Amino acid sequence: MKWQNHIVIAGAITATIDPVLAPGAMLGATAPDWLEWLITPVRKVRHRTVTHYLVLWIAAVLFFFLVWDFHHLGQAFSLGGLFHLLTDAMTISGIPVGWWSDRKFYLFGGRLKTGSAEEYMIAGVVLMICALIVWHRPDNRFTPFFFDWGGYYEQGLIDGREWKENRFRWL
Ligand SMILES: [Zn+2]
Known part of the structure; x- marks a missing residue:
């Protein structure tokens, strides 16, 4: 190889x-x-x-x-x-x-x-x-440019609907 x-x-x-x-x-x-x-x-x-x-x-x-x-x-x-x-x-x-x-x-x-x-x-x-x-x-330190919508939801920063709308929006 x-x-x-x-x-x-x-x-x-x-x-x-x-x-x-x-x-x-x-x-x-x-x-x-x-x-x-x-x-x-x-x-x-x-x-x-x-x-x-x-x-x-x-x-x-x-x-x-x-x-x-x-x-x-x-x-x-x-x-x-x-x-x-x-x-x-x-x-x-x-x-x-x-x-x-x-x-x-x-x-x-x-x-x-x-x-x-x-x-x-x-x-x-x-x-x-x-x-x-x-x-x-979960402890990702290497993607500052990617929004972590799942993480925001868990931390209570956004509500469920917002998470659903944004979960495929990574940029
Ligand atoms: Zn070799």
Whole structure:
């Protein structure tokens, strides 16, 4: 999968968990690929091997969520890496589960071709769905330009009729 799609998907999904996580996740979203370049001078790394082991990234996510973290950075970064693997798992080459087996892990049949129109479409659809979710979060801090009619109604600022008339008017 292309880097921009990795970044979009990981950033959008983590933003639905907490927008604070999005920037770190976007950095982690490409990490399994650039970590290969970092390690290569020390030890030759084949593409989609060591840095793409599913168990390692799951372990990293668990560690940063359950054991230790620094300002959510580990959580964000490891989630980004995990989403990288999950989206790579939708492509034809799949990803390795761990070092003990050559078996590949696939999501949705692993039919996606890297750089294909479908890949961009999936990234676009994920982005749209996540944007909707983030906009509709009750603690939404990111849409100062959208009127929150449902919220006004709950707070008793407007009556029911006004809410009904305006609930589809977002601008
Ligand atoms: Zn990759």
